[in-house]
Amino acid sequence: MDSTSPRSSALKFTGTESYVATDDLTVAVNAAVTLERPLLVKGEPGTGKTELARQVSAALGLEMIEWHIKSTTKAQQGLYEYDAVSRLRDSQLGDERVHNVANYIKRGKLWQAFDREQKCVLLIDEVDKADIEFPNDLLQELDRMEFHVYETGETIKARQRPIVIITSNNEKELPDAFLRRCFFHYIRFPDIDTMRAIVEVHFPGLKPALLTTALTQFYEIRETNGLKKKPSTSEVLDWLKLLLAEDLSAEDLKQTGNSALPRLHGALLKNEQDVHLFERLAFLARGQR
Template sequence: MKFTSTDTYIAADDLAVAVNAAVTLERPLLVKGEPGTGKTELARQVASALGLDMIEWNIKSTTRAQQGLYEYDAVSRLRDSQLGDERVRNVSNYIKKGKIWQAFESDKKVVLLIDEIDKADIEFPNDLLQELDRMAFHVYETGETVEARHRPVVIITSNNEKELPDAFLRRCFFHYISFPDPSTLRQIIEVHHPGLKPQLLETALTQFFEVRETPGLKKKPSTSEVLDWLKLLLAEDLTAEDLRRDGVNALPRLHGALLKNEQDVHLFERLAFMARAQR
């Protein structure tokens, strides 16, 4: 089965090609792009479209690669041995399986999402090279080797906060999710907000792209933010006329859904001040 757009997710042709290529090559798919462009949601939609379960591993700054394989609780075992607990005879009682182990031992093929890998330490990707390449790892405490029963579809996301090692990149199929063009964005909006009045949609999108393309903007609003903004416009029952700006007030209505830091708000306030000064 090939991945394409779904009822709730519009995938550009190049993204669908990347997903299917990674599945065919049995390589991890490394997906980069601006925050809010649907990287995490892509994994869920791939799992749904291919009829697979998904195992999600959310990476934090403190996450270690070993945690994805397993963790050995030596402290609990020591405590239980002091208490005379019979469980200490079996070391496997103190091993907690990680997300990669869960994916490897699954009775059927799954989608394994490693989300926001760039949040972790720079050595994190390198520490997973062999395991993701060979689809196997060794458990030193028990002496067993865990091999994947069914090679999972591995999708790795990155917000590009730091560079990933070349050796890791070489083992992945790479795709960058570009911000959608106006036509694709309209399709995405139609999926989430069907039947939007054409005049309101046209005015809102014109204003959104004006905001996004403003020189000096620190954080450009993303796909998820324009969807949130439109949801608010609908909740407030605003019309296209309500959105029109007179050039004096540069900030769009309900701008908190689009502008996410004070520098960008101040930028638009300065633009408004300059517009008033020229009148």
């Protein structure tokens, strides 16, 4: 084990200048680091789960390896893939490479993380997108930090145990055996004070009146009954960027005319059902006047 690598007990995450981390989130990150267990982070899309891993990497000065999961992703791909087709083709062509099976082994993200001389951060992003068996298929590898390569007969062990951060959008339940091996944290949607701090990071010096009016409208939208998709943190930041680009004031935002829709609502409402909902609300409001 490399003596120059930072010890887990010495690593402390406190957030960064570009990422507002709440106290409970920093406690969760540091607990997972101390326990040397994967940190499972759940929360609404757009609450900064993926960005958390990048910020932990930046704050601790560690390399980042990202494994983005799709519906077709298999756990084996995170370890390695054996390209038997290429080996067969090369054998037919008389290529000397065929005599060494290692030439046809493609290292996956876990192997890359295990092979690093220095501790790194491994992000397994949106684990719930894959098949329900996907988390179970990684139990031993994440627990023991090793796996066997059957084609070469070698056992790959982590040189330095990586900091593993796993994100989930809560689209499906994860197996109990998998959950037992993780430290869990749910990122709650930011309250208005935390959101102000987040906005200040991205848009320092924003006029208080504009910020107050914009956030008031944003939270009113999120709390509207019947909304199919609530706008997220990333979407309110996009919206504020547009408001600044259009040089709109707090008074401009308040003047919605006959529509209950906010200015530039396309940054916040992402489907026609929610747009129609606000149009119906505006119609009902006019009828009650």
